[in-house]
Amino acid sequence: MHKEIIKDIGEKELIRRIAKYMPANQASDDCAFVENKRQDLLINTDLMVENTHFNHKIISPRDIGWKAVTANYSDLISSGCMEFIGINIGLVLTPSTEWEWVQELYEGFSEALNNFGGSILGGDCSRGENKIISITAIGLQSRLKLRRNACKPGEILLTTGIHGLSKLGLLLKTNKIIKEDLNLSEKLINLSMNAFCRPKPKYNVLKTILHSSEFFLEREIGCTDSSDGFYQAIFDLSKESKCKAVIDYQKIPKNNAWPNGKKWDQFYFFGGEDYELLISLPRNWANKLIEMDEEVTEIGYFIEGSPNVEIKNYPKKYNLDNNSYSHF
Amino acid sequence: MHKEIIKDIGEKELIRRIAKYMPANQASDDCAFVENKRQDLLINTDLMVENTHFNHKIISPRDIGWKAVTANYSDLISSGCMEFIGINIGLVLTPSTEWEWVQELYEGFSEALNNFGGSILGGDCSRGENKIISITAIGLQSRLKLRRNACKPGEILLTTGIHGLSKLGLLLKTNKIIKEDLNLSEKLINLSMNAFCRPKPKYNVLKTILHSSEFFLEREIGCTDSSDGFYQAIFDLSKESKCKAVIDYQKIPKNNAWPNGKKWDQFYFFGGEDYELLISLPRNWANKLIEMDEEVTEIGYFIEGSPNVEIKNYPKKYNLDNNSYSHF
Numbered sequence: 001m002h003k004e005i006i007k008d009i010g011e012k013e014l015i016r017r018i019a020k021y022m023p024a025n026q027a028s029d030d031c032a033f034v035e036n037k038r039q040d041l042l043i044n045t046d047l048m049v050e051n052t053h054f055n056h057k058i059i060s061p062r063d064i065g066w067k068a069v070t071a072n073y074s075d076l077i078s079s080g081c082m083e084f085i086g087i088n089i090g091l092v093l094t095p096s097t098e099w100e101w102v103q104e105l106y107e108g109f110s111e112a113l114n115n116f117g118g119s120i121l122g123g124d125c126s127r128g129e130n131k132i133i134s135i136t137a138i139g140l141q142s143r144l145k146l147r148r149n150a151c152k153p154g155e156i157l158l159t160t161g162i163h164g165l166s167k168l169g170l171l172l173k174t175n176k177i178i179k180e181d182l183n184l185s186e187k188l189i190n191l192s193m194n195a196f197c198r199p200k201p202k203y204n205v206l207k208t209i210l211h212s213s214e215f216f217l218e219r220e221i222g223c224t225d226s227s228d229g230f231y232q233a234i235f236d237l238s239k240e241s242k243c244k245a246v247i248d249y250q251k252i253p254k255n256n257a258w259p260n261g262k263k264w265d266q267f268y269f270f271g272g273e274d275y276e277l278l279i280s281l282p283r284n285w286a287n288k289l290i291e292m293d294e295e296v297t298e299i300g301y302f303i304e305g306s307p308n309v310e311i312k313n314y315p316k317k318y319n320l321d322n323n324s325y326s327h328f
Numbered sequence: 329m330h331k332e333i334i335k336d337i338g339e340k341e342l343i344r345r346i347a348k349y350m351p352a353n354q355a356s357d358d359c360a361f362v363e364n365k366r367q368d369l370l371i372n373t374d375l376m377v378e379n380t381h382f383n384h385k386i387i388s389p390r391d392i393g394w395k396a397v398t399a400n401y402s403d404l405i406s407s408g409c410m411e412f413i414g415i416n417i418g419l420v421l422t423p424s425t426e427w428e429w430v431q432e433l434y435e436g437f438s439e440a441l442n443n444f445g446g447s448i449l450g451g452d453c454s455r456g457e458n459k460i461i462s463i464t465a466i467g468l469q470s471r472l473k474l475r476r477n478a479c480k481p482g483e484i485l486l487t488t489g490i491h492g493l494s495k496l497g498l499l500l501k502t503n504k505i506i507k508e509d510l511n512l513s514e515k516l517i518n519l520s521m522n523a524f525c526r527p528k529p530k531y532n533v534l535k536t537i538l539h540s541s542e543f544f545l546e547r548e549i550g551c552t553d554s555s556d557g558f559y560q561a562i563f564d565l566s567k568e569s570k571c572k573a574v575i576d577y578q579k580i581p582k583n584n585a586w587p588n589g590k591k592w593d594q595f596y597f598f599g600g601e602d603y604e605l606l607i608s609l610p611r612n613w614a615n616k617l618i619e620m621d622e623e624v625t626e627i628g629y630f631i632e633g634s635p636n637v638e639i640k641n642y643p644k645k646y647n648l649d650n651n652s653y654s655h656f
Contacts, residue, residue, distance in 0.1 A: 030407070030553075132460055
């Protein structure tokens with residue numbers, strides 16, 4: 001079957017087709033117009049680069065579209081965004097890109113936007129040597145101001161879920177782990193593939209944090225998401241809040257079928273592309289939140305001290321190496 | 329001399345160095361926080377891709393930085409932005425990029441921001457196969473709502489300046505035009521090089537439009553910038569406003585030293601990367617604006633009719649071809 005490629009379609013037709021995914025009132029000017037007389041804004045940019053973040057062997061364009069939006073929204077959520085305005089898309093394509101690929105990508109964007117809110121506000125597209133998706137997402141700042149630098153000594157450290165799944169998904173997709181060799185459960189495999197391709201940012205927990213609060217005034221709470229990895233997230237909280245994080249290895253929640261051993265701990269601690277929240281709350285509030293959301297788990301606390309992460313009760317034989325990810 | 333490259337610096341150090349160009353309060357979270365209880369917003373994304381929009385032979389990283397910000401701001405201005413909040417930067421680099429290149433780029437960003445306002449709000453960086461700068465700029469919507477679809481039959485079409493210079497600059501830079509062969513004036517050559525490397529968006533004219541107005545209420549005005557070329561800008565106004573543009577070739581302002589002939593008209597009409605404004609105003613307002621700003625010139629008008637651009641008094645012998653630019 002003949003497939004249309006971007007070179008044959010040309011730039012104008014490409015832009016016309018892409019504009020169909022936008023609200024009709026946004027398409028006639030270069031700039032997006034956003035009505036806003038109410039709230040402060042949160043803005044976040046994330047890049048997805050072919051052969052760095054994705055390739056056609058491991059993820060479909062529809063999943064890339066979903067992931068590009070949700071990864072971005074996870075950052076907004078981790079700053080306290082509860083209402084999304086939308087996204088601007090910078091799209092770089094090779095001339096031989098099939099239109100179908102672009103269409104599937106935009107279907108993925110739309111699916112994520114339909115799930116979480118917001119619309120495509122605008123963007124730009126250009127030719128390049130590999131595919132790149134640069135998304136800038138904009139949302140409203142709720143009265144829950146979540147910030148990396150707002151953790152306080154004495155507060156409890158919570159996680160909204162388990163880590164390492166996305167890394168396992170990637171390793172399975174790239175055949176660096178062969179499922180038959182390891183006798184992994186089918187359920188864990190599916191969960192991991194899905195965590196890699198279809199991350200679900202922890203939007204709902206923000207409402208529960210608000211509902212579990214005794215305060216009704218605007219206040220800052222220590223929080224970040226774990227997109228750069230579980231360990232890195234806690235380290236960033238500790239560094240920006242200028243205090244020490246202590247976590248208890250025995251309290252860290254894992255999938256029932258997650259194997260033991262140093263290698264698996266490395267995936268868990270340094271895997272990255274998890275989109276859980278790490279939250280720091282006073283004791284009472286933490287207890288209330290745990291009571292209201294069964295996925296939220298207490299894993300440690302903050303104390304006065306130099307920025308650092310201490311892992312208590314860690315099996316000495318494993319000797320965890322910090323090998324966090326760098327793109328370069 | 330040994331030059332530091334990004335691969336040796338690593339991602340964390342790169343981000344740390346880049347963060348120095350941001351306001352101190354923005355650097356600790358992924359999201360940018362923008363305080364805004366006042367006005368509606370304008371948002372615009374522009375891509376600059378190595379080997380598509382630039383290469384090291386024709387433009388310095390400092391000029392790329394300047395141009396990336398000002399091209400973006402020109403779009404905001406052309407929608408009626410009179411106050412800039414800032415930019416989010418998606419930066420893709422090859423591992424062998426020299427740090428000095430990145431530093432010069434950020435010096436260029438800063439220079440433009442210092443000139444026009446706004447700051448670096450945030451961004452993301454990643455490894456890729458060529459350099460890409462994806463900038464999303466955010467500004468406030470003034471009460472002058474400039475829109476492509478707001479031109480009305482009977483209104484006068486104005487330009488804030490001359491066109492074609494940037495194209496000539498590019499042709500000179502790429503040796504597709506040899507200055508000695510054509511006996512071009514040194515002044516025109518410098519002006520063109522500068523138009524290509526250091527575009528100046530027409531920010532000040534917005535104030536003059538407001539001051540020349542008899543209205544004090546918010547209203548929509550037909551306007552776009554000419555970044556996609558002089559002809560394309562007028563065509564877009566005509567198309568989005570659903571009326572016909574008539575321009576008088578004899579009235580179009582040219583540089584005194586600009587040569588005559590079909591080739592030079594092609595550069596003028598279809599060259600692109602001009603950052604003038606094309607504005608549609610009622611007769612009295614247009615006269616007032618021309619009186620107050622000597623660079624503003626009347627070049628035609630809009631009438632009822634199918635979207636199209638009619639060029640009156642065009643020398644028949646030249647027979648202008650519409651060959652507007654496509655990136656693919």
